[in-house]
Amino acid sequence: MSSANLPEIKFTNTQTQKKEVFKTQVPGVVRFYSCGPTVYDKIHIGNLRSALVADLIYRYLTHVGYDVQYVRNYTDVDDRIIKKAGDQKRTSDQVSSEFIQEVEKDYAVSGVLDPKFKPKATEYVSKMVAFIEGLVSKGSAYEVKGEVFYSVDTFEDYGKLSRQKFDDLEAGHRVEVKSQKKNPLDFSLWKPAKPGEPSWDSPWGKGRPGWHIECSVMAQEILGDQIDLHHGGEDLIFPHHENEIAQSEAATGKKPFARMWLHHAFLTLSKEKMSKSLGNVFTARDFLTKFGGEVARYLLLSVHYRSRLDFSVDSLNQTLQSLERIYEAKKKALEITQLKTRFPDTRAESLWASFVMQVDGASKDIAAHFAYDLNTPGALASVFVVIREFNRILSEPKTQGTPAAILASQALIRLIEEDVGSVLGIGRLLPEKALEQFNGIRSQLSASDKVKLDGSEIEKRIAERNQARRDKDFKRSDEIRDELLAEGVDLLDGPSGTSWKYR
Numbered sequence: 001m002s003s004a005n006l007p008e009i010k011f012t013n014t015q016t017q018k019k020e021v022f023k024t025q026v027p028g029v030v031r032f033y034s035c036g037p038t039v040y041d042k043i044h045i046g047n048l049r050s051a052l053v054a055d056l057i058y059r060y061l062t063h064v065g066y067d068v069q070y071v072r073n074y075t076d077v078d079d080r081i082i083k084k085a086g087d088q089k090r091t092s093d094q095v096s097s098e099f100i101q102e103v104e105k106d107y108a109v110s111g112v113l114d115p116k117f118k119p120k121a122t123e124y125v126s127k128m129v130a131f132i133e134g135l136v137s138k139g140s141a142y143e144v145k146g147e148v149f150y151s152v153d154t155f156e157d158y159g160k161l162s163r164q165k166f167d168d169l170e171a172g173h174r175v176e177v178k179s180q181k182k183n184p185l186d187f188s189l190w191k192p193a194k195p196g197e198p199s200w201d202s203p204w205g206k207g208r209p210g211w212h213i214e215c216s217v218m219a220q221e222i223l224g225d226q227i228d229l230h231h232g233g234e235d236l237i238f239p240h241h242e243n244e245i246a247q248s249e250a251a252t253g254k255k256p257f258a259r260m261w262l263h264h265a266f267l268t269l270s271k272e273k274m275s276k277s278l279g280n281v282f283t284a285r286d287f288l289t290k291f292g293g294e295v296a297r298y299l300l301l302s303v304h305y306r307s308r309l310d311f312s313v314d315s316l317n318q319t320l321q322s323l324e325r326i327y328e329a330k331k332k333a334l335e336i337t338q339l340k341t342r343f344p345d346t347r348a349e350s351l352w353a354s355f356v357m358q359v360d361g362a363s364k365d366i367a368a369h370f371a372y373d374l375n376t377p378g379a380l381a382s383v384f385v386v387i388r389e390f391n392r393i394l395s396e397p398k399t400q401g402t403p404a405a406i407l408a409s410q411a412l413i414r415l416i417e418e419d420v421g422s423v424l425g426i427g428r429l430l431p432e433k434a435l436e437q438f439n440g441i442r443s444q445l446s447a448s449d450k451v452k453l454d455g456s457e458i459e460k461r462i463a464e465r466n467q468a469r470r471d472k473d474f475k476r477s478d479e480i481r482d483e484l485l486a487e488g489v490d491l492l493d494g495p496s497g498t499s500w501k502y503r
């Protein structure tokens with residue numbers, strides 16, 4: 001497709017908080033960078049939301065005709081990787097390679113398309129050293145005892161992405177923070193090596209790169225000094241992406257580093273921010289094994305990417321219901337295309353003719369929804385209106401087995417598989433198989449639902465148990481643990497308190 005046929009697309013640019021028309025430097029080509037996972041453990045379903053939103057962006061831009069130069073990195077040098085390697089007496093490389101393989105398995109099951117580029121930070125360390133040298137020579141960075149810091153005071157736009165003014169914060173911090181930094185907001189570009197850690201040679205001695213510098217360097221090396229689109233979770237706006245802008249714009253002297261910044265909102269679990277340290281994490285692997293990739297995609301993509309998404313049994317039930325409606329309609333439509341045609345019926349032909357017009361209209365609406373900041377719920381709502389009408393016509397006498405019924409069914413299948421399916425990556429399975437799978441999930445859900453206490457009830461019992469322990473009533477505290485265990489809840493006692501997880 002020539003770039004002249006590309007639709008007008010609007011995205012919400014984090015930097016302005018406004019919906020802006022998306023324009024690329026080179027017509028028809030998108031240079032797209034998405035911050036990928038830190039590979040020290042299996043990913044959780046929040047991380048999967050990140051991969052799926054990036055996949056949605058990639059699929060959508062490709063669908064409308066862009067050539068998408070898509071980079072999603074692996075952060076494979078990090079404190080958590082080093083710690084795990086130390087604990088397990090392995091190298092950091094062994095740990096990160098293991099989890100790259102694991103995460104790729106989850107991506108494959110979720111239908112996440114492979115980006116064109118999947119760089120690992122460790123492959124770019126010499127480029128990072130050169131990049132940091134450039135910043136030092138420009139006066140944007142300084143060394144203190146083998147550590148190199150970026151000097152935020154030298155970058156006048158610092159805070160433009162997260163839209164913050166830092167003066168007050170700095171002043172407060174300066175008083176209390178005894179640091180080798182000139183400004184408490186200065187961040188590490190290069191860290192001196194500690195014994196036993198992976199390290200590389202540099203003009204400042206042996207060390208390793210900081211996190212933020214990775215993405216600036218990999219983006220520049222693969223995509224160039226300026227990119228069109230940058231994506232990550234809302235947690236990355238500050239400081240990670242603010243720091244990427246500061247580094248890249250100072251190094252190249254070109255603004256903007258990224259024309260458009262897209263951030264997806266967090267996935268929460270029972271209203272609590274999910275994080276690995278809370279112990280209430282649902283790994284992507286657990287989720288995918290139980291519910292499969294189609295359910296994961298629908299659940300995580302049917303909510304707008306900028307809306308918080310609370311994962312609950314209710315959201316799963318709704319997902320199943322919606323997928324069942326789609327696949328039941330597809331099944332019926334496929335059956336109709338196989339029916340022997342009989343003589344046309346005037347009334348049926350006219351009903352189907354107006355249905356086909358409705359499908360055409362929905363197809364345009366869906367395209368408009370996606371073009372308007374990837375409005376996935378809007379696009380899905382348009383499909384459901386059409387499905388309802390399809391079912392209504394089918395409930396009327398003599399509407400099946402006519403030539404127009406076949407054309408109409410084909411139009412509906414295209415709408416499901418192409419207009420929505422190819423962008424969301426759903427609706428493309430064989431209906432019988434998909435419906436059978438959803439049935440299986442339903443029976444599992446209703447069984448496990450019965451034993452699941454809700455989070456606030458569990459927290460209440462943990463508080464009761466803590467009180468019993470403070471009162472040295474260990475019999476009662478053990479009883480509470482056993483009661484929870486019987487209800488399918490494991491307690492994990494740690495230095496910072498007790499966390500829990502469903503077994």
Ligand code: AMP
Pocket residue numbers: 035036037038039045046047048049050231232233234235236265266267268273274275
């Ligand atoms: P990390 O491995 O923590 O660097 O995260 C990889 C990607 O997942 C980043 O884009 C994060 O912003 C995103 N992410 C982490 N936790 C969540 C969450 N709970 N919900 C949505 N995205 C998340």
Ligand code: ZN
Pocket residue numbers: 034035036215240
């Ligand atoms: Zn990044």
